[in-house]
Amino acid sequence: MRAVQVITPTGPDGVRVVEVDEPAPRPDEVLVEVQRVGVSFPDLLLSKGEYQLKPEPPFTLGVDFAGTVVSGPDGYHVGERVAGVLPYGGAAELVAAPPMSVFSLPEQLSFDAGAAVPMNYLTAQFALVERGQVREGETVLVHGAAGGVGTATIQVARGLGARTIAVVSTEEKAALARRAGADEAVLVDGFRDAALGLTDGEGVDIVLDVVGGDVFTDSLRTLAPQGRLLVVGFAGGQGIPEVRVNRLLLNNVDVRGVGWGAYAMVRPGYMHEQWDALLPLIESGAIEPPIGATYDLEDFGRALSDMDQRRTLGKSVVRVRD
Numbered sequence: 001m002r003a004v005q006v007i008t009p010t011g012p013d014g015v016r017v018v019e020v021d022e023p024a025p026r027p028d029e030v031l032v033e034v035q036r037v038g039v040s041f042p043d044l045l046l047s048k049g050e051y052q053l054k055p056e057p058p059f060t061l062g063v064d065f066a067g068t069v070v071s072g073p074d075g076y077h078v079g080e081r082v083a084g085v086l087p088y089g090g091a092a093e094l095v096a097a098p099p100m101s102v103f104s105l106p107e108q109l110s111f112d113a114g115a116a117v118p119m120n121y122l123t124a125q126f127a128l129v130e131r132g133q134v135r136e137g138e139t140v141l142v143h144g145a146a147g148g149v150g151t152a153t154i155q156v157a158r159g160l161g162a163r164t165i166a167v168v169s170t171e172e173k174a175a176l177a178r179r180a181g182a183d184e185a186v187l188v189d190g191f192r193d194a195a196l197g198l199t200d201g202e203g204v205d206i207v208l209d210v211v212g213g214d215v216f217t218d219s220l221r222t223l224a225p226q227g228r229l230l231v232v233g234f235a236g237g238q239g240i241p242e243v244r245v246n247r248l249l250l251n252n253v254d255v256r257g258v259g260w261g262a263y264a265m266v267r268p269g270y271m272h273e274q275w276d277a278l279l280p281l282i283e284s285g286a287i288e289p290p291i292g293a294t295y296d297l298e299d300f301g302r303a304l305s306d307m308d309q310r311r312t313l314g315k316s317v318v319r320v321r322d
Contacts, residue, residue: 009049038064062091066114136161
C-alpha cells in the first residue's frame, strides 16, 4: 500500500510516497481504509525533526485522517465512517489505530471535513474548556485565526457562547476568519489597541496564542483582570517568549500551557468525552471546518511546503482515494 514517509528529516523535501506493507491490526485495534488526511503543523515539524516526538526515519506522517472501518473491536462496524487522530502514521491507505483515537463521523460532515476536525477541534475544546474555563459571554481573542487551530477555536468558542476577536496578518485572512464565524477580525499590527477598543478598554477574557514571539507581551497587556493567556504553540518562528511574572501579579492574570496531546493521549476515554462534547456543536452547524487547499497524496510534501511558507488558509486536506 502507499504511505507518505519522512525518509530524511530535512523538511518537506525529504517526504516521499512509498510502498509499505499493509498493517496487521491487533484484535483491539481499528483498521481504517483512509479516504482523506488532514495536513497539520506537527506533520511539518516531524518532517524537520523538530517535533517533541522524534521517530526513527523512515516513518509515516499523518496526524488527522478520515475513512471507513475495515475491521475493529466491539463498537465499530464494517463500513462505518470514522475520523481519527494519531501522533503520526495516518497518511497511508490503511491505518491500524487504537479505539481511543477513532471516532464515529456524523453524516453531515464529509471526509474532507472529518480529516479537518480531530486534532484542531479537540485542541480548541481542551484549551477553552479544560484550561481556559471559558464562560458564556466572555471574549476570546485568537491569534493565527486563519489557520486550522485558529478557525477551530473561533467556532468552538462561538458554539460555547463566547465572543471572538480574530487576529490575522492580512485582509484575506481576516475575511476567512469572519467566514469561520469570528465576530471581529483585526490585523496583528496594532491588535492590542484594536482589541481594547472593541472591549471599551476592558480587555479580553482569554487570549489563545499559537504564534508566540513578539505578540506575547502585548497579548498579556490585552487581558482583562483575571484573564487567561493560553499558550498553544510557537508557529511564528520567533522563539519562545519569557514571562515577566510581575505582569501576572499586577493584573491578576494567568499564563496557562495547552498541551492537548500530552494530556489526552495518555488518558483512555478522554478524547471520546471531548468528541461527545463537540457533537452538539457539529449537529447545530457551529462547527463547519473551513477547508483550504486540497492535494493528491503524491503532493503531501508540497502541502507541507505551502504551510511552511504560510500560503495556506484554513485546513489543508490530502486525498488518499477518489
